[in-house]
Amino acid sequence: MNVGKWVRKEILQQQAYAADVIDCRIKLDANENPFPLPPSLQDAFLACMRDLRLNRYPDAGAPRIRKRFAERYGVGDDMLMAGNGSDELIQILCAALARRGACLLIPVPTFAMYRISGLNYGYRITEVPLDADFDLDAKAMESAISEKMPALTFLSYPNNPTGNCFSAERMESILNRSVGIVVVDEAYFNFSGRTFLPLLERYENLVILRTLSKVGFAAMRIGFLIGHPGLVRELDKVRLPYNLNALSQLAAGFFLDHEPALLEQVDGIIHERKHLLERLKNLAGVQPCRTDANFIFFSCTLEADDVCKKILSQGILVKPFNCPQGGRSYIRVTVGTREENEAFIEALGSVIAK
Numbered sequence: 001m002n003v004g005k006w007v008r009k010e011i012l013q014q015q016a017y018a019a020d021v022i023d024c025r026i027k028l029d030a031n032e033n034p035f036p037l038p039p040s041l042q043d044a045f046l047a048c049m050r051d052l053r054l055n056r057y058p059d060a061g062a063p064r065i066r067k068r069f070a071e072r073y074g075v076g077d078d079m080l081m082a083g084n085g086s087d088e089l090i091q092i093l094c095a096a097l098a099r100r101g102a103c104l105l106i107p108v109p110t111f112a113m114y115r116i117s118g119l120n121y122g123y124r125i126t127e128v129p130l131d132a133d134f135d136l137d138a139k140a141m142e143s144a145i146s147e148k149m150p151a152l153t154f155l156s157y158p159n160n161p162t163g164n165c166f167s168a169e170r171m172e173s174i175l176n177r178s179v180g181i182v183v184v185d186e187a188y189f190n191f192s193g194r195t196f197l198p199l200l201e202r203y204e205n206l207v208i209l210r211t212l213s214k215v216g217f218a219a220m221r222i223g224f225l226i227g228h229p230g231l232v233r234e235l236d237k238v239r240l241p242y243n244l245n246a247l248s249q250l251a252a253g254f255f256l257d258h259e260p261a262l263l264e265q266v267d268g269i270i271h272e273r274k275h276l277l278e279r280l281k282n283l284a285g286v287q288p289c290r291t292d293a294n295f296i297f298f299s300c301t302l303e304a305d306d307v308c309k310k311i312l313s314q315g316i317l318v319k320p321f322n323c324p325q326g327g328r329s330y331i332r333v334t335v336g337t338r339e340e341n342e343a344f345i346e347a348l349g350s351v352i353a354k
Contacts (some may be wrong), residue, residue: 010119017116025315026343028334031160031188031295033216035265035337041258048250058246061236065244065252069224072256073197073210078229081236082252084243085221086187086211087113090154092225093207094121096238097151097181105150107136109161109323111185114154126150134162134289134297136170142177151180157196158188161321161332163291165194175203181231185209190266191273192292197226204228212255214294216262220251269294273335279345285352295334297321300352304329307351314347 004012037045059065062082070077083089094104094117104118108127118125126148131137136155144150153174158165175182182205184196189210200206207227212220222244225235244252255262277296280288285301300307304320308331311318321330333344 008122010122014116014119017112022312022317024312024317026336026340027317028336028340028344029317029319029332030218031214031293031332031334032218033214033265033269033294034334034340035216035268037216038261041261044258045251045254048254049247052246052250054246056246057242058244058249060241061239062244062249062252065249068253068256073224073226075197075200075226076229079200079226079232081225081232081239082244082249083223083225083239084245084248085213086185086209086223087117088221088243089209089223089225090114090117090183091120092235092238093152093181093183094118094123096235098122099151102151103148105141105144105148105153107141107155107159107166109321110154110156111160111187114156118152123152124148130159130162134159134164136166136174138167138170138173141170141174145174145177149179153178153180153182154185155182156185156187157194158192158292160187160293161295161297161319161330163289163293163295163297163332165192165292168194168196171196172199175199175206178205181205181207183207183209187211188214188293190215190263191270191294194292200226200228204231207231212252215255215266217251217255220248222248222252222255269335272338272341275338276333276335276341276345279341283345283349283352286348295332297330297332299328299330300348302352304331307331307348310351311344311347314350316344316347318344 066080066082067077070080090113098121102123103126104123105126106114107130115125126144128140128144210224212222280286288296288298308318308320318333
């Protein structure tokens with residue numbers, strides 16, 4: 001069947017995003033929190049679920065959750081939108097700002113959904129390689145802004161997959177030069193402690209994304225968009241009315257009710273990150289990058305695809321990347337539990353030694 005007569009060429013030219021379910025004993029490929037809810041919190045969450053009314057629609061727009069998280073972030077609730085994960089909020093931004101011939105600017109490598117959503121809505125995608133240190137190439141980004149006048153620029157902070165926070169000075173330069181919206185995706189904020197939230201008053205074109213996926217609620221798909229009230233009001237016209245289901249809204253409130261206990265897990269991941277980084281540095285031929293996230297990006301003397309396949313044969317799943325910087329291939333590994341990290345190091349060491 002010739003579907004090309006119905007489907008836009010931008011869609012036909014893409015491959016569907018692959019999030020395959022791969023059988024493994026240790027999963028370190030998706031930047032998830034490796035720790036389940038503590039048993040006491042599991043019981044508390046189950047108790048909350050008893051009050052859910054599955055026969056009723058969830059609160060449209062999640063107003064109670066919006067209000068609580070706006071207070072938590074120190075902004076007005078008219079500056080915040082709740083979404084079905086950051087992915088939906090990225091899609092909403094692309095949908096609302098799409099115009100014929102509009103450009104979307106991204107540094108690369110970065111989170112794949114920026115490009116995918118942009119293509120889905122007909123944007124011309126401009127990619128600017130990061131510099132040799134995986135920081136923003138200031139001159140190249142400024143040149144792209146001047147030439148392409150992007151409607152949307154996405155900056156992952158810390159950047160996925162490289163793990164580092166870009167130079168704040170270079171990011172501010174982009175905000176100053178951009179006539180379009182600049183989105184700072186702070187999905188890994190809890191592991192870096194760095195944020196552009198205080199700059200919202202200074203830059204009307206700044207939008208910030210946050211998520212609960214990296215701190216233990218990935219299954220619930222809870223994300224937040226923060227921006228100026230006038231922009232959020234227009235973006236809200238694109239949002240589907242019941243976009244955040246009742247269980248996710250309950251989970252978001254539960255997170256705030258138990259935030260100190262849940263952030264203890266974040267502290268544990270940061271501690272394990274330091275340990276894993278040192279272990280990688282001690283492996284011959286392995287060059288890990290500095291990281292402000294819950295994962296580590298590293299290269300080694302062998303091809304990343306081959307290394308990942310051989311590690312998977314030992315039941316451990318990590319993710320390979322090909323980067324323009326230096327023509328090298330890299331691997332991204334999520335920080336797991338101590339036992340998971342040690343198993344990964346042992347597997348990686350055995351592959352490199354052969």
